[in-house]
Amino acid sequence: MITTTDLTKVYRSRGREVTALDGVSLHVEPGEMYGVIGRSGAGKSTLIRCVNLLERPDSGTVTVDGQDLTALPGPRHRAGRSLRQARTGIGMIFQHFNLLSSRTVRGNVELPLEILGLTRRERARKALELLDLVGLADHARAYPAQLSGGQKQRVGIARALAGDPKVLLSDEATSALDPETTRSVLQLLRDLNRQLGLTVLLITHEMDVVKAVCDSAALMEKGRIVEAGVVSDLLATPGSRLAHELFPVAGAVPGGDRTVVDITFHGDSAGQPVISHLARTHEVDVSILGAAMETVGGRQVGRMRIELPGHPDTNAAALAYLRERGLTVELPAEAEPIDKGPAPLDKSPDPDELAPESTR
Template sequence: MISIEGLRKQFITNKSTIHAVDDLSLTIKEGEIFGVIGYSGAGKSTFVRLLNRLEEPSGGRIVIDQQEITSLNTKQLRLARQEIGMIFQHFNLLWSRTVRDNITFPLEIAGVPKNERDERVTELIRLVGLTGRETAYPSQLSGGQKQRVGIARALANNPKVLLCDEATSALDPETTNSILDLLVDINEKLGLTIILITHEMHVIRKICNQVAVMENGKIVEQGDVLDIFLRPQQQVTRKFVEQVMGTEDENESIDQLVQSYDQGKIVRLHFIGETTNQALISHLAKKYEVDINILQGKITQTQRGAYGTIFVQMIGEKTELDESVRFVTDDTSVEVEVIRDVN
């Protein structure tokens, strides 16, 4: 669907040349929700603006749905942009226009007849959950409602690709989740390819299938979101994973906690992937003569399933404890490690 080869963007100042995007290559599949994450200055916002040539590339090649965006003239690019919707961190709404008129605007520019415009806008208002707010102005809307207007406007011309540049960064956590749920719904209903730019790993974790990590204009790590959570290779990636899963300081506190227990087995259960048995602990308590105390842990969900770790204390006869650990090891997808055995 999207092929990017050797993409570069340089900004030349009096004193230096800034390589905002530096020899970046990516392939993004049709219908995928693809995340690009990086800290401020990593080049991610420049990258996403290169995709629809709001920024002109210094070099490289971008192909979207078999059309080479980087070779189009001004007229061709204007038409191509109708198939590339974009939403922004600060909404970029027309403050003198109502909700309906904001959504209508790109259809007016495209020359769509009025009856078709009206029908399309009504459909989009329903899709993004703004029924009843059609005549409101942006100043009368909450942040989440403004972003819903921005999403509807971006979808007006039935694009094949939706670019989201820090689309939830200005929103509170609850509103962020509602917007992310809306993007997933749109992806599933319309089969839209979504490229999501963010500096927040929980956003990637919640809705993305694949993720690329940017640093200093380059992609330093890329892969399936669950794989990145499990095996982050770069220091910058590990920092992002810690946003969701906790820090090294928390791991040290777990080590101290484990040492304070003087009976039974202390076991770490590592949950991975969509086949994780969510009822494992209750199942063990019923199947074996063991008491199980949850000491500490954290599990989070990705699009491919659960990922996380729980520390438990298991108390009982040695044979029962050994059998229960063997069951988890052999008969479930949960990885198990005995941290301490004081039987």
């Protein structure tokens, strides 16, 4: 449904150049909820603006629902109508709602319908249907100042659905909301994804968002996608950075003649007493350093860090036993360390700060 190929975008301002996108290729399947995660300045916002061509990439292609948007003339061109028509199939949800304070809730939802040329009666009917869909039918005559943050975002979602889009883009839609409201808005997006068959591409810096609703995810750093895939597959991939970020395991890695093992339980193994069987079958003392069970991508997933006495070579049979039971087994002492601290200081500006004001 959404495919980007080798996207590049460089911002230039006052003699400075910042590469926001550096050869980004991404593929989102129809009906999928796809999350792009990364720190501030990674290029996430630029990527999502390039998908609907609010930002035109310097090179590369963007294809949505089989149509190459980058091949269409810009809106200022005489033939720019084709791009405007293509954009009606792409809804956009913004972080800061972008509601008009002078319009009622219904009036805000009707705005894109006015642009599409619907009659007053058609606009009113459609707007009320959409407000009912997002649970705000009884707030149609209210003004944005009378709404909570979560309600404002629901209005933004209803407005984004006005053109009956096939694709919904979410630009940090929950980052300004409290945790409980975030959960309700994410659940709404998931429900719309399933009920309407929407393809949803969302960007976020919150791992919990990806864990809660995403089928697939990509990790962005410095304008590049460094890892991508189906969330459940990533969790079963040894050494996956996204898996470690999505579901970190607590417990220090001690030294000495011990074997520390990180185990991921997924599928049928999540409910099996594998560790107790391991202790009995191999007569080994197992120390549990940390453990957690969460729902990731709609599936129960467990992570555990255990300690076995002796060097890994002496525990080869025990490790093989765990792998035979369908578990993902990693030795964190041998793995490349993952940076868990704050991002290093970078004197280069944030790409979004150099983006034109109208596209931020």
